[in-house]
Amino acid sequence: MASITLEQVNKVYPGGYHAIKDLNLEIADGELMVLVGPSGCGKTTTLRMVAGLEEVTSGTLRIGDRVVNGLEPKERDIAMVFQNYALYPHMSVAENIGFALRLQNLPKSTIAQRVHDASEILGITDILNKKPRQLSGGQRQRVAMGRAIVREPSIFLMDEPLSNLDAKLRVKMRAEVKLIQERLGVATIYVTHDQMEAMTLGDRVAVLRNGELLQCTTPHDLYFNPVDTFVATFIGSPAMNLLEAVVDRTSASLVVGSQKIALSDETAKRLAGATHVTLGIRPEHFFLEDVPNSAGLVAEVKLVEELGYEQMVHFDLDAKIVRGHGESEDATNDIYGGRTARIAGSGELKQRDRVTLHFKWSDVYLFDAATGIALP
Ligand SMILES: Nc1ncnc2c1ncn2[C@@H]1O[C@H](COP(=O)(O)OP(=O)(O)OP(=O)(O)O)[C@@H](O)[C@H]1O
Ligand SMILES: [Mg+2]
Known part of the structure; x- marks a missing residue:
């Protein structure tokens, strides 16, 4: 040996x-x-x-x-x-x-x-x-x-x-x-x-x-x-959602498309030196309940795949899509544009619903927008 x-x-x-x-x-x-x-x-x-x-x-x-x-x-x-x-x-x-x-x-x-x-x-x-x-x-x-x-x-x-x-x-x-x-x-x-x-x-x-x-x-x-x-998008299936985001320091929030999400203190600290970032959220980290200290993104449901124990929800929102660093244009493994949420339970959502997809800041991944490298 x-x-x-x-x-x-x-x-x-x-x-x-x-x-x-x-x-x-x-x-x-x-x-x-x-x-x-x-x-x-x-x-x-x-x-x-x-x-x-x-x-x-x-x-x-x-x-x-x-x-x-x-x-x-x-x-x-x-x-x-x-x-x-x-x-x-x-x-x-x-x-x-x-x-x-x-x-x-x-x-x-x-x-x-x-x-x-x-x-x-x-x-x-x-x-x-x-x-x-x-x-x-x-x-x-x-x-x-x-x-x-x-x-x-x-x-x-x-x-x-x-x-x-x-x-x-x-x-x-x-x-x-x-x-x-x-x-x-x-x-x-x-x-x-x-x-x-x-x-x-x-x-x-x-x-x-x-x-x-x-x-x-x-x-x-x-x-x-x-x-x-x-690595973030290569590991995990469906792949992590990557969204283009801009830090708004005056309001301590993150601007994602037309939406402004208030940052947690912890996340605001992590973003201290950054302006343009990529926000990463894994499909399994979305949920529908508005629990204390959660943030939310309003999205439109494009398609629901019913699995019984969970729903695979393909959604759309007006933020620019980001690909994994170094990936080719056609590398996205989701034909709906790489935006998915896995929602526990059955029958919660249906096509064309407008929903708020909640997540916890502690589950979020943050990357430098230019290099794709994870923020400390
Ligand atoms: N004998 C060879 N001569 C020249 N280039 C080669 C040779 N063998 C492999 N390559 C090149 O080296 C790179 C790595 O090949 P390799 O077979 O190690 O890839 P891999 O990660 O095992 O891919 P796969 O998942 O498709 O098996 C490829 O771009 C391939 O074209
Ligand atoms: Mg091989």
Whole structure:
């Protein structure tokens, strides 16, 4: 078992594309680190460098105390699980799992024991004699995991291992991966572009964009203290509402479109040096009751999606829409313009209602309008 350390790591592909820029990342022994970010941000590149399948252009890569920059993949004592975990079709499950061990010429009894142990952990002892084509998607995924586990590596690398599964199975396997990783206690880098998977799996989550590490912290901290509007809108679904706002110091209020909202003392203090800001409110932080110390935005309901336990309310108001910093024009994941409120209960609102959506200042996120960076 070992930790993984990346120090000032850069990757420039032949042809000149700078895929990873000055990446610093440390994964503790036993930790599950998730790399998340949009397509093309450099997740797979990072993983392949750690695996030794891709050369590090500059910087230092350590596994435990060893600098591994120059080592071949097989000298690094790692196991990988990919998205396309091609199993050998003519081999049984047991043979698939034990394949790497047979290549190492280990005694038959040792191989049998380790295949048995791995399949126990994965709950697949009853399918060891089957062929891959006789298995469900989830079972195949477990066999692929088995091939990695059986090698007893000092680190695990997983690249979107669940993306071939249907939504329901993904959720189930996600929980299993988490439990298995905890049980094995092996440092793991898990790559996904799914923020939900990142949040539920990771001890810590590293958010990448364009080859740069934006933030690396616990899921809790990522949700409550995003460094900028990109991370703020990337984490959480539906995405955080971002509204253009101007601080009016004389009336101690925030001007959002044609509306003026009185600031709390605390928020006025936070906004002391600012004029143009982006106001961020998560959909789940809106409510309808006018409780003491809440603020409100008047909005028009465009569409209501009735979920039974809550209403997903798409609303409109006359404030300019703001996108996550560095996001492309079409990146908004809400066809109604990125303004949503999740209102607990059923039947509270209907289309074309004019409502006041209340929120607490303590739940609000504030960003510099020009840079998108979170205000302290
Ligand atoms: N062999 C290569 N040569 C040149 N450029 C490459 C090569 N492999 C990847 N890239 C580029 O490097 C960037 C990062 O690619 P990478 O595969 O690491 O992204 P990713 O974050 O894993 O994306 P996805 O979520 O789509 O899998 C991309 O812009 C990609 O086009
Ligand atoms: Mg990838």
